[in-house]
Amino acid sequence: MNARQLYVGCAGWTLGREYGSEFETVGSHLERYSRRLDAVEINSSFYRSHRPATYKRWASSVGSDFRFSVKMPKSITHECRLENCFDLLDSFLSECGELGGHLGCLLVQLPPSLVYDTRRTSPFFERLRARFSGHVVIEPRHPTWIEADRLLIEHKIARAAVDPPRMDVDSSPGGWPGLRYWRLHGSPKIYYSDYAQGWLEEKAAQIVSSAIEGSPTWCIFDNTAQGAALGNALLMQRLLNR
Template sequence: MTGPLFVGCAGWSLPREHWPAFADEGSHLQRYASRFNAVEINSSFYRPHLPKTYERWAQSVPSAFRFSVKVPRHITHELRLQRCETALDEFFAQCLHLGEKLGCLLVQLPPSLGYEAEVAGAFFEALRKRFAGDVALEPRHASWAAAGALLQAYQIGWVTADPVVIDAVYAWQGVRYWRLHGSPRIYHSAYGPERVALQAQALRQSTAAGVPTWCIFDNTASGHAVADALCLLEKKP
């Protein structure tokens, strides 16, 4: 059975030059969702959102649309995964109002946060007590290459990032998540048709294995994410 493929951008801002490719009417999110079936909510990393805001977003998109929600930096960067049960409760009290349209959680760690098995295990234990859905981890310290067994145990997927920070580890394969930040100039560089075609090939292999697969373009700073994501749709991965 082919796994679902979720394609979108980090945020639903639409550069004016791409407006003709989307629905003419509706909110920014509604117009965005007329072409893409997924989006990564990055604003949750910086500030909380009211439950009714998540509910409104969920009601604005088609039934098959899914949101990936970035775990707050208060948990990942300030508390550094420790003693964060209360913060997790507060976060889930908000984002779970997406209902079935909450497709994945993104846990991005600071580059300075190394892998400590006891700390990581306690964090994922606390997270799994509150959330049984897909979770993708984007660590940025090389020591996390040793975390494969723990990620298997807690069924945590690995973010395949570009530019590559850590070579892929043998993590849980129940979800695949590509996060394309832009290279060589991070957040700015466009990928273009040739590199997007290579990405489409990798996505086909993932979905052919029956794995839920995400591809999020995060090269938003110069407005290239939407163009690259539209190009990917044309490649029919």
Template sequence: MQASLFPDQTLSPGSRIKVGCAGWSLPRALWPGFPAAGTHLQRYAARLNAVEINSSFYRPHQEATYARWAASVPDDFRFSVKLPKTITHQRRLADCTGLLDTFLGQVGGLGGRLGCLLVQLPPSLAFDAATVTSFLRALRERHGGPVALEPRHASWFSAPADALLDAWQVGRVLADPVVHEAGRIPGCFAGLVYVRLHGSPRMYYSAYDRAVLDALIIRLELAARSGANVWCLFDNTAEGAAVADALYTLQGLAVR
């Protein structure tokens, strides 16, 4: 394996763990637990230390917009940003260097608060070593930070795919609910653990049982103690469960 593109072995386990939601919307019922003043993002960032920007998948944001977001959060807050669907779903990772340049130029507005890039693939996109190699080479020539990839076709959960992603220091996402048995644990590059929780049994709606979150907290702590950078993002946002789940998890981790 090549030398780490993002070494940070001096960090404490707690500082390696980022917990947040997909977006920074706050349910009204939880407003009393957040500052009353400030933008929605500022209030959110007062309690949580990360957020996943999914809107970038659907539409571009200007570099100045990213810069404004970065300027409104604490120093230790980090953003994960999903790659546009033009790259992952329309071009399907092929011949997209121009699109990568445009996207990375935009998210560059986050500066040091850009924590991770999320590459979510369509369920129909099978693993093809040549295409993936070309894409990751282009991406790594432009971006040296953490990259998490969420494949959804069964062919990605294989030794050749694991080896290729590991070689480019790309972590495979653990997405819940799990579709493929091999996806029950994060995979590939051991330096990055990225967990996306969509709600179960009803995706995007269901809150997680506290026993499930307690077990998750232990797994996140163990991953951080092994030296990995750890991300835990809740996407069960449809009825506001994500914020409560994230707060419970962060409190359990005693990160702040």
């Protein structure tokens, strides 16, 4: 059992050949991935919807302690910009709800141009919370979101720590303290760069401190363009003495 509620994984479950020796050879990529790491972030949901049966099949492919984080569709976050999107939101929640107890978190990544405006965000968060009581993390990318922590805490929504940081405060988790979530995109070249072991050792110390405080804590590697994420996640798992 994952007693510390500390989850390490990647954005997607692609298994690069260079890490083949780390994984069993039998089963689908997800089945093999889930026997070695205990979390994954589903990013494909940002681009297209998935059938409820697909989410149900994914849930049946993993062990009891494995958790999925599901990225909210861009139709909600980028096209509707959190407004006039309640039908889309309801459909998304109905689909990914088929993950059942394996649904660990919803990820709301916002476009860089979306400023913080309570007239827009409050109705959206209220609607979301009326329909979903589980963990939610937001990754805003406009500096005005520095002002949002009070609203995020009110609605029990965490703010992700990201690397490379895009605002003054997002190198550390913020918002509601009941969840801690790191999204590591690769640096200096975002989505590509491999993190050095020394950097990961420092990050692991921060993550352990957060987990000791008792909040569920996630570390997701999104530097997937050339496969660095998987190696970084496996090393982070070892550094955390999993």
